[in-house]
Amino acid sequence: xxxxxxxxxxxxxxxxxxxxxxxxxxxxxxxxxxxxxxxxxxxxxxxxxxxxxxxxxxxxxxxxxxxxxxxxxxxxxxxxxxxxxxxxxxxxxxxxxxxxxxxxxxxxxxxxxxxxxxxxxxxxxxxxxxxxxxxxxxxxxxxx
Amino acid sequence: xxxxxxxxxxxxxxxxxxxxxxxxxxxxxxxxxxxxxxxxxxxxxxxxxxxxxxxxxxxxxxxxxxxxxxxxxxxxxxxxxxxxxxxxxxxxxxxxxxxxxxxxxxxxxxxxxxxxxxxxxxxxxxxxxxxxxxxxxxxxxxxxxxxxxxxxxxxxxxxxxxxxxxxxxxxxxxxxxxxxxxxxxxxxxxxxxxxxxxxxxxxxxxxxxxxxxxxxxxxxxxxxxxxxxxxxxxxxxxxxxxxxxxxxxxxxxxxxxxxxxxxxxxxxxxxxxxxxxxxxxxxxxxxxxxxxxxxxxxxxxxxxxxxxxxxxxxxxxxxxxxxxxxxxxxxxxxxxxxxxxxxxxxxxxxxxxxxxxxxxxxxxxxxxxxxxxxxxxxxxxxxxxxxxxxxxxxxxxxxxxxxxxxxxxx
Numbered sequence: 271x272x273x274x275x276x277x278x279x280x281x282x283x284x285x286x287x288x289x290x291x292x293x294x295x296x297x298x299x300x301x302x303x304x305x306x307x308x309x310x311x312x313x314x315x316x317x318x319x320x321x322x323x324x325x326x327x328x329x330x331x332x333x334x335x336x337x338x339x340x341x342x343x344x345x346x347x348x349x350x351x352x353x354x355x356x357x358x359x360x361x362x363x364x365x366x367x368x369x370x371x372x373x374x375x376x377x378x379x380x381x382x383x384x385x386x387x388x389x390x391x392x393x394x395x396x397x398x399x400x401x402x403x404x405x406x407x408x409x410x411x412x413x414x
Numbered sequence: 415x416x417x418x419x420x421x422x423x424x425x426x427x428x429x430x431x432x433x434x435x436x437x438x439x440x441x442x443x444x445x446x447x448x449x450x451x452x453x454x455x456x457x458x459x460x461x462x463x464x465x466x467x468x469x470x471x472x473x474x475x476x477x478x479x480x481x482x483x484x485x486x487x488x489x490x491x492x493x494x495x496x497x498x499x500x501x502x503x504x505x506x507x508x509x510x511x512x513x514x515x516x517x518x519x520x521x522x523x524x525x526x527x528x529x530x531x532x533x534x535x536x537x538x539x540x541x542x543x544x545x546x547x548x549x550x551x552x553x554x555x556x557x558x559x560x561x562x563x564x565x566x567x568x569x570x571x572x573x574x575x576x577x578x579x580x581x582x583x584x585x586x587x588x589x590x591x592x593x594x595x596x597x598x599x600x601x602x603x604x605x606x607x608x609x610x611x612x613x614x615x616x617x618x619x620x621x622x623x624x625x626x627x628x629x630x631x632x633x634x635x636x637x638x639x640x641x642x643x644x645x646x647x648x649x650x651x652x653x654x655x656x657x658x659x660x661x662x663x664x665x666x667x668x669x670x671x672x673x674x675x676x677x678x679x680x681x682x683x684x685x686x687x688x689x690x691x692x693x694x695x696x697x698x699x700x701x702x703x704x705x706x707x708x709x710x711x712x713x714x715x716x717x718x719x720x721x722x723x724x725x726x727x728x729x730x731x732x733x734x735x736x737x738x739x740x741x742x743x744x745x746x747x748x749x750x751x752x753x754x755x756x757x758x759x760x761x762x763x764x765x766x767x768x769x770x771x772x773x774x775x776x777x778x779x780x781x782x783x784x785x786x787x788x789x790x791x792x793x794x795x796x797x798x799x800x801x802x803x804x805x806x807x808x809x810x811x812x813x814x815x816x817x818x819x820x821x822x823x824x
Contacts (some may be wrong), residue, residue: 272545275598275820275821276820278816317808317809319801319807319809319810322809326808326820329819329820329821335687337702338429338708338711339703341457342455342456342458342461342467342471342472342474343455343473343475345476358467358471360458360461360466360467360657361466362457362461362732362733362734363732363734363739363741363778364703364704364732365782366732366741366778366781367730367732367741367743367778367781367782367785368704368730368782369782370782370783370786370790370819371782371783371808371819372779372780372781372782372783372806372807372808373784375599375779380737386802390767412821
């Protein structure tokens with residue numbers, strides 16, 4: 271199964287992945303219209319501490335605790351990808367309480383969102399990977 | 415071929431069904447459902463009244479769930495007796511169901527103290543099931559004055575859910591603060607203030623001693639007039655079936671880390687159980703949805719002959735009222751790290767080189783990283799916990815652990 275992996279040696283901490291993620295999931299075709307002057311709600315975020323920087327998004331865990339914890343049955347695993355049905359989410363934030371990676375956060379309406387590997391939007395492949403200027407984020411198959 | 419029977423049709427039962435089917439694709443499963451509804455999660459009933467979900471979206475699983483899982487569901491039936499020597503369950507209609515493995519996922523029931531004059535109140539409701547919520551919905555008018563007895567999770571979620579459907583909501587509780595099971599006094603004060611500003615009235619350290627029609631006579635001498643009464647004093651685990659069969663029960667049905675009860679081939683999961691609380695090292699009733707699902711899943715795997723352990727149960731709650739989010743986990747003992755503003759509060763409890771628990775009011779960002787430190791029992795000396803206190807982050811782990819967590823060359 272292909273996953274998003276990061277290389278903190280190569281990450282510049284430029285936050286472009288966050289912009290590309292928010293744009294890909296905006297449903298709009300103009301990046302300026304989608305993002306300019308608006309608060310950003312990306313599904314990936316850059317973690318940093320001192321010289322260390324890297325991007326974190328959903329790991330699509332083999333045994334996902336978010337799926338088992340969702341009180342609305344809104345999070346499911348299909349074809350090894352963890353998806354969230356935003357229409358079912360009631361915004362209780364229990365998934366945020368349990369995700370060990372801090373990979374879920376609410377959108378602008380308080381409804382939970384997460385990385386779905388760009389399978390639900392028009393991007394086709396993870397936008398964070400496609401737009402990373404230094405190949406610090408890759409999308410590939412690796413042995414567990 | 416193994417035959418499975420599950421008593422209950424809530425989240426623990428759904429977990430159990432999926433656990434069984436991950437091992438055994440064919441053994442017949444019979445689910446005994448007292449409620450006339452396909453599986454839904456009880457915490458959703460307040461969101462239903464609030465309008466954040468509806469009957470259709472409340473379904474916990476897709477409409478073909480039971481078919482896909484090859485389950486037979488007996489709706490409107492309850493188990494009245496377990497004959498564990500014979501491996502049989504007797505139902506309220508006299509029907510006998512044989513089993514090879516049995517799971518009790520019977521949940522809990524509202525506890526109603528013997529209030530004087532309670533029978534004189536016509537419009538009185540519990541707030542546990544979908545049917546409770548539907549009955550309450552019918553009884554409410556825009557002009558209704560509602561008295562809710564109990565300022566716990568159930569009472570307050572009910573208050574939030576029906577505020578826009580009623581004229582006035584008063585919540586009383588014997589405790590001196592709201593959410594006394596999960597919040598300390600300071601955190602409770604912030605939450606109470608927010609609830610009051612949102613329009614809920616409180617009578618704390620006070621409770622009804624007597625009811626007469628539309629009036630409650632309080633311990634303090636006050637009188638509260640109401641049109642609708644909601645009783646949300648507390649819940650009790652449904653333990654009777656196991657107790658009557660000679661099994662070990664305390665406040666809940668005692669289970670081990672494989673969800674086995676003291677009776678052979680009988681497992682239990684969810685709100686009816688008392689299992690291990692990793693954060694306190696004691697047996698506790700952990701009546702929360704995530705534990706119910708994980709316990710059910712574990713029970714199911716073991717019932718089907720697999721081998722699974724669930725030993726990471728802790729109390730944890732994420733609950734919101736009128737836009738304010740409150741998260742809590744673990745036990746509140748040890749040294750306290752605190753950050754507070756007028757409307758937010760963060761308290762971390764640290765003991766024996768471990769994070770034991772936390773309370774976060776309005777500080778929910780990436781809280782799961784804190785929760786994982788409790789659930790994984792991580793020694794704090796192995797990470798940079800000082801910087802972690804201010805903001806939860808995965809950068810505090812050593813590079814080796816980060817590599818493991820992120821699967822490669824982080």
